[in-house]
Amino acid sequence: MGSLVLGIALQVEALGFPGLVPLFWHTLMVGWITQIIMGVSLWMFPGRNKVESFSNQKWAWLAYIFLESGLILRIISEPLVLVSVSSAWKVILIVSAFFQFFAVMSYVIEIWPRVISKDKLVRKKFKGK
Amino acid sequence: MPDVSRWMIRMSLVYFLVSAGIGMCMLINKAHPYFPEVWLLLPVHIEFMIFGWVIQFTLGTAYWILPRFLDTKGRGNGKAAMAMPVLLNMGIVLVALSTSGTGFSYLALSGRILEALTVILFISLHWKRVVSYSES
Numbered sequence: 001m002g003s004l005v006l007g008i009a010l011q012v013e014a015l016g017f018p019g020l021v022p023l024f025w026h027t028l029m030v031g032w033i034t035q036i037i038m039g040v041s042l043w044m045f046p047g048r049n050k051v052e053s054f055s056n057q058k059w060a061w062l063a064y065i066f067l068e069s070g071l072i073l074r075i076i077s078e079p080l081v082l083v084s085v086s087s088a089w090k091v092i093l094i095v096s097a098f099f100q101f102f103a104v105m106s107y108v109i110e111i112w113p114r115v116i117s118k119d120k121l122v123r124k125k126f127k128g129k
Numbered sequence: 130m131p132d133v134s135r136w137m138i139r140m141s142l143v144y145f146l147v148s149a150g151i152g153m154c155m156l157i158n159k160a161h162p163y164f165p166e167v168w169l170l171l172p173v174h175i176e177f178m179i180f181g182w183v184i185q186f187t188l189g190t191a192y193w194i195l196p197r198f199l200d201t202k203g204r205g206n207g208k209a210a211m212a213m214p215v216l217l218n219m220g221i222v223l224v225a226l227s228t229s230g231t232g233f234s235y236l237a238l239s240g241r242i243l244e245a246l247t248v249i250l251f252i253s254l255h256w257k258r259v260v261s262y263s264e265s
Contacts, residue, residue, distance in 0.1 A: 029179075081159065089160075091160070093157075093160040094160050097153045097156035100149065100153065108145065115134075115135050115142075
């Protein structure tokens with residue numbers, strides 16, 4: 001929805017918001033497409049610990065927290081970096097860049113060991129018993 | 130999860146990580162232009178994100194998750210399926226190299242042809258797997 005609103009705002013020149021093009025693409029490609037891929041794969045891929053707790057799913061939770069906070073900070077700070085003289089927005093934009101990268105890193109750490117063959121999954125389960 | 134899917138998904142995760150790293154450097158550069166040349170990597174960032182991550186991950190997962198053939202219980206021609214990650218990744222690398230100013234104009238064209246061949250191969254391998262198990 002956010003991406004679509006930004007898409008509409010892009011077409012209304014009278015609004016004159018700066019730096020909306022990268023925000024439109026990133027809310028669409030990261031905020032929606034990437035996030036839905038990450039969410040569905042975390043649920044669907046084999047080897048998930050089905051006991052719900054933060055410690056059992058800490059990398060997945062970290063990916064979610066970093067991605068959301070990184071994107072929100074980016075949406076706020078990216079246009080403001082272009083129009084404001086305050087260096088605070090620059091700092092926030094840098095923080096958002098690190099958060100988004102940490103989100104990807106956390107997701108890869110969680111999902112990499114779960115990209116396994118059926119045989120390996122059975123062996124893993126057998127070993128766990 | 131079959132080998133083809135594991136190769137494609139793991140490769141897609143590598144592209145995702147590399148592309149996110151490039152994106153992080155570009156965003157930091159937007160706040161503090163310490164190294165403006167990083168913007169030359171924008172086409173690589175886009176190529177890796179769209180073809181390397183989103184498309185490759187989707188194709189790899191679809192190969193694993195779509196219904197298998199009822200008669201053989203298999204996923205069709207395994208060798209043709211293994212050509213998918215090979216062609217796609219060669220295509221991605223060629224397109225990425227074409228943006229580096231090597232002067233080889235045919236790199237991007239060859240890369241796009243390989244990517245298109247991957248999609249044609251994917252469609253031909255999966256068309257008959259998009260089925261309902263219902264008799265009607």
